[in-house]
Amino acid sequence: MFRKKRYELNEQTLAYELHRTPLATRFSRGFVLFLFSVAAFACYYLLFTQYFGLEAPKTILLKQKYVELNSKYELLERKFGQSNQALEELQMRDNNIYRPIFGMEELSQDVREAGFGGVNRYAHLEMVSNSPALLDAVKRMDVIYKKAFVQSRSYDEVGLLAKRADEMAQCVPAIPPVALDNARLSSLFxxxxxxxxxxxxxxxxxxxxxxxxEPIYAAGNGTVVEVRSSFFGYGREIVVDHGFGYKxxxxxxxxxLVKVGDVVERGEQIATMGNTGKxxxxxxxxxxIYRDRRVNPLNYYNQDIKGDEYMAMVRPRVNGEHTSVI
Ligand SMILES: [Zn+2]
Structure with missing residues (x-):
């Protein structure tokens, strides 16, 4: 900014001399100007952003991008949650329904989540990405893939056993071991x-x-695994292993009438009733016995199977020989 030069009369010398504004005055004027422009800018900025609610174009663009990414992320997150839930339901059904049907042990959480943790298998990813959210998503995806893999292997196993379902139906101890017309339930489990x-x-x-x-019959197909004689305890006893977890x-x-290693069929007479042991x-x-635990036998056979219906299922021996039913 240029000022007009001012000349003033010097009354002592009677000469016109150039008027000089003192430095301090000039400085303070400049400072006031500076303050004024700062205030003016602040007012302008406030008016622009607060009052009119306007934003810089770049901020607007970034915000749009952020909203877009955020909604995509939420969508992924929701899908992720749904997949995980579906998988967990499958696991639960597998453990609580499919596997027990075929007498299989349930898969422990350890097995289902095998291979997670331990060595950092994501080190290479960490080197190329520094986004914790991305790494987390990759890890969680990995867990889902692994769980799904274990689950599919379990289905393969169950599927194989399902093919043996017929065989299993013959093995489960599902008939009374003695004709109920000739026996009285004298003590419960x-x-x-x-x-x-x-x-x-x-x-x-x-x-x-x-x-x-009174003839005693094998309650399901199986193999004789114990034949014992004792004066105490069980007296003379036979244990049949039916497979699928049942004995x-x-x-x-x-x-x-049988020895260890004999393969017996459901309804085949294996012994006669007695009073040996305690x-x-x-x-x-x-x-x-199911998976080494005694269970209530009454839950395994129909107490109404009697008379001819029962006799059609069993093969009593006459003088130690099976009578032919064919
Ligand atoms: Zn008893």
Whole structure:
């Protein structure tokens, strides 16, 4: 900014001299100007952004991009959640329904999530990307793929067993081990007073009382794995392994008509009822063992199967030989 030069009369010298504004005055004027322009800019900025609500074009563009990315991310996140939930439902159904049907152990969480953790398998990714969100997404995708892989392997296994479903249906101990017309249910599964000591004890099976010599039948197809004789405990006993996690025990027998290793069929006579071992009176002590745990045998056969219907399913022996039913 240029000012007009001002001349003033010097009354002592009577000469016109150039008027000089003192430096301090000039500086303070400049400072006031500076303050004024700052204030003017602030007012302008406030008016622009606050009052009219306007934004710089670049900010607008970035904001749009952000909203767009954010909605895409949310969509992905939702899909991710849905996939994970669907997979978890499949796992639950697999563990609680499909695998137990075929007597398979449920897959533990450890197995289902095998291979996660431990060595950092994402080191190479961390080198090329510094976005924690991206890395996290990749890791979670990886977990889903692995779980899905384990799940599909489990289905393969279940599928193979499903093909053996027919065989399994023949193996499960599903018929009464003795004709119910000739036997009385004299003791249930569960806690009871011990017939000898009177103390409360777990009864691991059921007792079916009848006449000495009453035929005892294998409740399902299987292999004889134990044939024992004892003066105590179970007395004469037979254990049949039916596969698929099932075993049955027949105790206090009189005669045992099979030996270890014999393959027996459902309804095949394996013994006769007796009173051997720790027993008061002629009865069969019958146990169903599923995966090494005693379960209630009454849950495994229909108590209404009687008479001809039952006799059509079993093959009593005459003098140690099977009678032909064919
Ligand atoms: Zn018993």
């Amino acid at each position: 569960g806690y009871r007073k011990d017939p000898f000591s009177g103390a409360l004890r777990m009864h691991q099976g059921i007792d079916l009382s009848g006449n000495k010599g 049955t025990r027949y105790a206090h027998l009189q005669k045992m 027993s008061k009176g002629v009865h069969l002590h019958y146990e169903v």
